[in-house]
Amino acid sequence: MDHTRVSRRVLPLIRSISFLERFLLTSPLKLCHHILGFLSKPDLVSLGCSSSICKEFVDVYSRVAWNIDAYLTPWFDDPQIFRSLMAFTGAVISGSQALRFFDRLPPDTCRDLDIFVRPAGAMSLTSRPSDIDETYPIITDILSLSSTKRFCRGGGAQGIIAVFDFEKPQPEAGCPNLKVQIIVVAQHPVHHIVYNFHSTIVINYVTYREAVSVFPKTTFLKRVGYVTSRRSLGNAPKPSWIVKYEKRGYTFDLHSRHPSVELADRSTGDNRCWRIAFDSDEPNAEIEAEANNAIYGPLGLDELKFELSWVPEEENGRLPVRFRLGIYEPELWDYIFPWHMLH
Numbered sequence: 001m002d003h004t005r006v007s008r009r010v011l012p013l014i015r016s017i018s019f020l021e022r023f024l025l026t027s028p029l030k031l032c033h034h035i036l037g038f039l040s041k042p043d044l045v046s047l048g049c050s051s052s053i054c055k056e057f058v059d060v061y062s063r064v065a066w067n068i069d070a071y072l073t074p075w076f077d078d079p080q081i082f083r084s085l086m087a088f089t090g091a092v093i094s095g096s097q098a099l100r101f102f103d104r105l106p107p108d109t110c111r112d113l114d115i116f117v118r119p120a121g122a123m124s125l126t127s128r129p130s131d132i133d134e135t136y137p138i139i140t141d142i143l144s145l146s147s148t149k150r151f152c153r154g155g156g157a158q159g160i161i162a163v164f165d166f167e168k169p170q171p172e173a174g175c176p177n178l179k180v181q182i183i184v185v186a187q188h189p190v191h192h193i194v195y196n197f198h199s200t201i202v203i204n205y206v207t208y209r210e211a212v213s214v215f216p217k218t219t220f221l222k223r224v225g226y227v228t229s230r231r232s233l234g235n236a237p238k239p240s241w242i243v244k245y246e247k248r249g250y251t252f253d254l255h256s257r258h259p260s261v262e263l264a265d266r267s268t269g270d271n272r273c274w275r276i277a278f279d280s281d282e283p284n285a286e287i288e289a290e291a292n293n294a295i296y297g298p299l300g301l302d303e304l305k306f307e308l309s310w311v312p313e314e315e316n317g318r319l320p321v322r323f324r325l326g327i328y329e330p331e332l333w334d335y336i337f338p339w340h341m342l343h
Contacts (some may be wrong), residue, residue, distance in 0.1 A: 018161050021053045029060075036061045037104065040221055041274055065104050066276045068206065075168065075178055080284060087119030087208040087291035091182075092189035094197075096206040102204055102213050102220060102274070109170065112181040116189035116205075119161060120295045125182055126164055159186045159196055188296075190268060190304055195327060198241055200261065201225040203251055208287055209278055216274040218260050225252045226261055226325040254322040259310055261325060267305040305330045 018023075024032050036044065036058065048058035072079035085091070096116035097107060107113075119123050131250070162184040167177040185192040189207060197203050200215035219225045225245060242252055253259060266272065309326040 012252055016052070018051070020052060024053065024057050033055055033061050033064060037065070040156065041216070042221075064274075066101065066211065068101070068211065068278050071107055072113075074107055075113050075180055080287065083208045083278075083284075084287045084290040085125060086115075087287050088294055089117050089125045090189065090191070090294055090296045091115050091117040091121055091125055092205045092207055094189075094193050095202065098204045098206050098211065099103070099219075101206060101211060102216070102276075109178055110176060112179045114181050114183060116183050116185050116192060118187070118189065118296065119184055122162075122164075122182065122184045124295070126166075159192050160184070161186055190302075194268070194304065194306060195329075198229045199225045199227050199241060199245070200250070200325065201245055203228070208291065211276040211278075212268055213274040214266075214268060214272075215261065217272070220274075222260060223250050224260060225250050226259060227252065227254065228325045228327050230326070254324070256323070257310075259323070260327070261308060262312055263308045265307055265330065267303075268305075 027330040037216040039047065044062065048055040069079040072082060076082040093113065093115055096111055097113050100108060115125070160183060164184070166180040166182070169177055193203055193205050194214065201219050203215055204211070213219065218226065245250070262272070262286050307328050307330055309328065311324050311326040313322050313324065
């Protein structure tokens with residue numbers, strides 16, 4: 001079924017239609033998509049709820065704008081085969097490429113595609129990508145993961161056990177090689193992303209079946225980021241990652257006493273997240289079969305719950321000089337600092 005076409009229905013004579021509906025039905029589809037591209041995701045949802053005609057156009061536009069298979073095509077000749085592998089290994093895509101996917105930007109082929117996976121999935125994930133040339137990992141590197149000191153220490157402070165790099169030559173002469181970075185982590189990849197990433201801007205991820213943004217309102221509507229690192233920023237110069245994202249149009253709120261982020265119990269399945277489902281109309285049987293036989297069992301992402309707190313950083317015992325967003329396991333922060341006693 002071609003999901004990129006909208007039925008040109010006969011306009012019903014027994015009722016009037018709005019100017020917008022008439023415009024959508026009589027304009028080229030490319031023009032309609034161009035206009036819809038200026039709307040945010042919440043605006044698209046609202047528009048789709050206004051009428052069945054608008055919903056049809058919004059659904060078609062959304063399938064084109066957030067087409068994960070088209071987005072992964074530069075790195076993989078058959079993205080659906082790779083998504084089957086993601087389903088089997090529990091791998092998750094994150095980093096700047098996931099951010100660009102939500103932002104409806106084309107993939108940045110000059111930057112790595114970051115894939116996070118646990119140790120048991122590393123073997124299958126690194127042995128399958130025949131579309132890309134192996135430049136680092138060999139089988140002994142992967143088999144010895146569980147016997148390394150880093151594995152025994154849980155991947156250290158960042159929870160990263162190993163990083164394997166792959167490259168794929170681009171067809172155009174003179175272009176840099178496409179790069180895939182497979183990052184082996186000690187815990188569930190989604191747990192790693194939520195609890196270890198440096199700021200709310202990058203807490204987005206793509207699984208085999210959906211894309212999820214945990215802080216979409218501040219990231220994509222306000223273009224504001226909040227530092228989530230558990231390490232104090234201290235008096236050191238501005239971190240390079242803050243400079244990088246400021247150059248991309250984001251600002252970081254370090255001083256507000258009342259942040260835009262709601263300080264509450266959260267989960268990766270709540271209504272504050274943005275979720276983009278893949279293959280919702282026609283589920284891929286091969287991908288679903290791999291998911292049912294996954295190494296780590298069914299992907300229960302909705303079970304990840306966490307709490308948010310606004311953590312002050314003091315200097316020499318004086319008033320806070322800056323704040324960061326604390327992301328903690330459920331009920332842990334109430335034990336450390338019982339905010340309810342202050343109300």
